[in-house]
Amino acid sequence: MLITLRRCIVPSNCSPSIGRRPWDTQHNISFSACCSTMPGPWGRFVERISSQLAFFPPSPPSYTVLEHQDASRELYIQPTTTDIPKVLQCSVMKVDTSPTPKGGHGGGQTIVTAYVPYRGTPTQTTILYSHGNAVDLGQMLPIYRELGKLLKVNVMGYDYTGYGSSTGTPTVGNTFSDIKAVYDTLVTHYNIPATSIIAYGQSVGSGPTAWLGAQEPNLAGVVLHSPLLSGVRVLSPGLRWWPAFADVYPNHQMAPKIKAPVLVMHGTEDEVIHISCGQKLASLAKNKYPPFWAQGYNHQNLETSPEYLPTLQKFIHHVAPRPSKQPAAAPAGTGAGASSAAAGAARSAAVPGVNSGR
Numbered sequence: 001m002l003i004t005l006r007r008c009i010v011p012s013n014c015s016p017s018i019g020r021r022p023w024d025t026q027h028n029i030s031f032s033a034c035c036s037t038m039p040g041p042w043g044r045f046v047e048r049i050s051s052q053l054a055f056f057p058p059s060p061p062s063y064t065v066l067e068h069q070d071a072s073r074e075l076y077i078q079p080t081t082t083d084i085p086k087v088l089q090c091s092v093m094k095v096d097t098s099p100t101p102k103g104g105h106g107g108g109q110t111i112v113t114a115y116v117p118y119r120g121t122p123t124q125t126t127i128l129y130s131h132g133n134a135v136d137l138g139q140m141l142p143i144y145r146e147l148g149k150l151l152k153v154n155v156m157g158y159d160y161t162g163y164g165s166s167t168g169t170p171t172v173g174n175t176f177s178d179i180k181a182v183y184d185t186l187v188t189h190y191n192i193p194a195t196s197i198i199a200y201g202q203s204v205g206s207g208p209t210a211w212l213g214a215q216e217p218n219l220a221g222v223v224l225h226s227p228l229l230s231g232v233r234v235l236s237p238g239l240r241w242w243p244a245f246a247d248v249y250p251n252h253q254m255a256p257k258i259k260a261p262v263l264v265m266h267g268t269e270d271e272v273i274h275i276s277c278g279q280k281l282a283s284l285a286k287n288k289y290p291p292f293w294a295q296g297y298n299h300q301n302l303e304t305s306p307e308y309l310p311t312l313q314k315f316i317h318h319v320a321p322r323p324s325k326q327p328a329a330a331p332a333g334t335g336a337g338a339s340s341a342a343a344g345a346a347r348s349a350a351v352p353g354v355n356s357g358r
Contacts, residue, residue, distance in 0.1 A: 054133070055133050055160070055162065055163075055170035055204075056133055056134040057136060057160075057162055057163040057164070057170065058134070058135060058136050058139070058163075058164075060080065061080065061136050061138065061163075061164045061165060062079065062080055062081075062135075062136050062138035062139045062164070063077045063078060063079055063080060063136070063137065063138030063164060063165065064077075064078045064080065064165060065077060065078070065092060065094070065112055065165045066078045074092075075092040075093065075094070076090075076092055077090070077092055077112075077114065077137070077138055077141065079138060080138075085142050087114075087116065087141045087142060087144075087145045089116070089117060089119060090114050090115065090116050090141065090145075091114070091115040091117075091190075092112065092113070092114050093112075093113045093114075093115070093185065093189070094110050094111070094112055094113075095110065095111055095112075095113050095158075095181045095182065095185050096109070096110050096181065097109045097110070097111060097161065097174070097177040097178055097180075097181040098177060098180075098181065099177060100173075100176050100177050100180055100215075101180075105172075105173035105174070105176040105177055106161065106171065106173040106174035106175070106176055106177030106178070107174075107177040108168070109161045109166065109167045109168035109174065109177075109178075110166065110167045111158055111159055111160070111161060111166040111167070111178050111181065111182070112137055112158065112159045112164055112165045112166050113156065113157070113158040113159075113182055113185060114137055114141055114144070114156070114157045114158070115154065115155075115156050115157075115186075115190060116141070116144050116145050116148050116154065116155045116156075116157070117148075117154045118148050118149070118152055118153055118154050119149070120152060121152070123152065123153060123154065124154075124192055124193065124196040125152075125153045125154065125196050125198070125220070125316060125320040126153060126154040126155065126156055126186060126190075126192045126196055126197050126198070127147070127148070127151070127153055127154070127155045127156070127197075127198050127199075127200050127223075128156045128179070128182060128183060128186060128197055128198070128199050128200065128209075128212075129144060129147075129155055129156065129157050129200045129201075129202075129205075130158075130175075130179060130199070130200065130201040130202070130205030130206075130208050130209050131157070131202060131205050132202050132203040132204050132205055133203070133204040136159050136163045136164035137157055137158065137159040137163070137164045138164060140157055141157060144157045150309060151309075151312055151313060151316060153198075153316065153320075154192070156182060156185075156186055156190075158178065158179075158182045160174065160175050160178050161174035161175070161177075161178055162174070166178075172207065172248050172249060175207060175208040176208055176211050176212075178208065179199075179208040179209070179211070179212050180212065180215070183197070183199075183212060183216065193218075194216055194218035194219055194220075195218055195219075195220055196220055196320065197219055197220055198219070198220050198221045198222070198223060198315075198316065198319065198320070199212050199213055199219055199221075199222050199223070199260075200222075200223040200225065201222075201223070201224055201225065201227065202225040202226060203225065203226050203227070203228070203272075203273065203299070204228065204249070205225075206224045206225070206226075206227030206228055206249070206251055207228060207248075207249030207251060209222060209223075209224065210222070210224065210227070210249075210251040210254035210255060210258065210281075211254055213254065213257075213258035213259075213260060213262070214254040214257035214258055217259040217260075218259075218260075219258075219259075219260040220260060220319045220320055221260050221261045221262070221263065221289075221315060221316075221318075221319035221320075222258055222260050222261070222262045222263070223262075223263045223265065223312070223315065224251070224262065224263070224264045224265070224278070224281060225265050225266075225302070225303075226265070226266055226267065226270060226272075226273055226278065226299055226302060227251055227264065227266070227273070227277060227278055227281055228249050228251055228273055228277060229251055229252050229276075229277035229278075229280050229281060230248070230249055230250045230251055230252055230253075251281055252280065252281065252284060255281050255284040255285050255286075256284050256285070256286055257286075258285060258286065258287065259286070259287060260287060260319070261287045261288075261289045261315070261318065261319050262281075262282070262285035262287060262288065262289060263289045263290075263291065263292065263311070263312075263315045264278045264279075264281050264282040264285070264291040264292070265278070265291065265292040265294065265302060265308070265311065266278030266279070266291070266292075266293060266294070266302070267293075267294045267296075267297035267298045267299060267301070267302040267305075268293055268294060268295050268296060268297065269296055269297060269298040270297075270298050270299045270302075271298050271299055272298075272299040273299060275293065278291070278293075279291075279293075289315060289318065289319075292307065292308070292311045294307065294308070
C-alpha cells in the first residue's frame with residue numbers, strides 16, 4: 001500500500017491552520033537554544049526565527065518502544081492506535097548521542113532508530129532518512145518500508161531528540177548530534193560502509209543532512225528534498241547581511257563542503273519554502289547532480305510527481321555500488337517490529353509519500 005503523509009508547518013505569513021493538528025501548538029520549541037543570550041536586536045531577530053521555524057513533535061507520540069518477552073529481548077515499536085500498519089523485519093535500537101566533534105553541538109540524549117532492510121537481493125545501499133518537523137518515527141516507518149521496497153535499498157530512520165520515544169528537547173544542535181550518532185550506528189553496528197550510505201533530508205531534515213554531508217566526505221550521495229537555504233533566507237529573503245551566529249541551518253554554507261553527489265528536489269509551486277532556496281543550493285553544490293524541479297507541485301505533494309521515483313532510482317544507480325552478494329550483518333531486532341502511519345494519512349497511487357513537515 002502506498003502512503004502519503006500531508007503534514008507541514010507553515011511560516012507565519014501563511015494560514016497557521018494548514019497542516020496543523022490541535023496538539024501541535026503545545027510544542028513550539030525554539031530552533032536555537034542560545035538566542036535568549038544574544039545581545040540586542042540580533043537576539044530578538046533569532047528569537048523571531050525560532051518562533052516561526054519550530055519543532056512540532058506529535059503529542060502524544062504515535063508509538064512506544066517495548067521489549068519482546070522472549071529469549072531475544074528484542075525491542076519493537078508498538079503503535080498507539082489500532083489502525084496503524086505493522087512493519088516487520090525492522091531492527092529497533094536506542095542510541096546514545098554525544099556532542100559533535102566539531103562545535104560540540106548537542107548530545108547526552110538517547111534517541112530511537114529503526115533499520116528497515118530490503119527484503120530482496122541483499123544490498124548495502126542504505127538511505128539515512130531525516131524527516132520533517134511535524135511527524136515522528138512511528139508515522140514514517142510504513143513510508144520507509146515502501147520507499148525501500150520500490151528503490152531496492154535499506155532505509156534507516158530515526159527520531160530527533162525530543163521526538164517520539166527519544167529523550168530530551170529538540171534543538172538545532174541536538175539534530176546534528178542525532179544524525180551523527182545514527183550514521184555511526186550504521187557504520188559500526190550494521191556494517192554499512194560510508195560509501196553505501198545516501199543521506200536524505202526532507203524540509204527541516206535538510207539541515208542535519210547537509211551538515212552530515214559536509215562532515216563525512218565518503219558518503220555515497222546526499223538528497224535534499226524541498227530544502228531550506230537557511231532559516232533567515234526562508235523568513236527574510238530580502239535581508240542582505242547578518243552575522244552567522246544569528247542564523248539556523250545555514251545549508252548554503254554546508255552545500256559547497258559536500259563532496260558526495262548532491263540531488264536537490266523542489267516543487268515549482270512550493271508555498272512553504274520557495275523553490276529559489278533549492279535552486280541556490282543546487283548551484284552551490286560542488287559535486288552537482290541534475291536537480292529535479294517538479295513542475296506544478298508544492299511542498300505537500302512533490303513525491304506524487306510521476307518523475308519523483310525514477311529520479312531517485314537514477315540517482316541511486318549513479319552513486320551506489322553494485323549490490324553485495326552477502327547481506328550486511330543482521331543484528332538483533334530484524335525479526336520483528338511494528339510501526340505506525342499518521343492517523344488520517346491520505347493514500348496515493350503514485351509513489352510512497354514522504355511529506356513530513358517543514
